[in-house]
Amino acid sequence: MGPVHVPPGEGRTYRMIDGDHVAKAVVEGDGGAFEVFEVISPPAPPAPPHVSPWGGALYLLQGRVTAVVDGTSFDVEPGALVMFPAGKPCTFEVVGETARFLAVTTGDRAGRFFADLAGAVPADRPVEESLAAIDAVTRRHGVAMAGD
Template identity: 70%
Template sequence: MTTTTTHVPPGEGRSYPMIDGDHVAKVAVHDTEGAFEVFEVIAPAAPMAPPHVSPWTGVLFLLEGRVTAVVGDTRYDVEPGGVVVFPAGTPSTFEVVGESARILGITSGDRAGRFFAEFADSVPPDRPAEESLEAILAVTQRHGVRLAGA
């Protein structure tokens, strides 16, 4: 399998509204060396999503704004140009500090996009997470994601 050249202009990509922001799928790459997906995340100020454990590694590269990332038991204050890795199998989350943040997110493998798509279709982003807990748990379970402590 070879990788083909892909160009996605600014402002384009499939949008997945999530609890922690709008995840815009930019590209999914599959080749002989493996797979990864790239997302632009536009995150408003909101309560921190519950820490969750994903089966893929995520890389958060902060483009604009400030966030506090929590990975395991460690908190990181992230400024533009900063990077945090959320290792697969480790409870992680982030919170926007200020009005909003723009993040380049890269995930290992090819499963995160399918999870974001189903989550966005199943969980209303404008309702408190507590009101959508049943739908959240159903989607996360199908994709191998779990809430930390659950």
């Protein structure tokens, strides 16, 4: 793979109920693949803890979030990083104003999940109205709600 450069403000945006996920790059090489997203997330109730088949790192750029990883809560402030391991229940909640963070996920599946979720679940409707669509998308991509 050659050099990758994505200027500020560019990338495919997926508008989702927990904020905008801007796909910056999918990188594939001999050592595997990973995806890079810029996420802008407003304050809102957190998604229930869920288990993904990919791991990820959240590096907070602006704002504050509370991350919950396998039952342990972390207060995340700008400059901090928290890992979301594959196969462990995880979620996050924005505390106060909008948060902006960099998310790097293992493999090349998270972007397809985000695209499917953004297309199937209106970001401007209450979550309760979209539960069936959310369930269908999560099942298609191997994501499970904790306890399922």
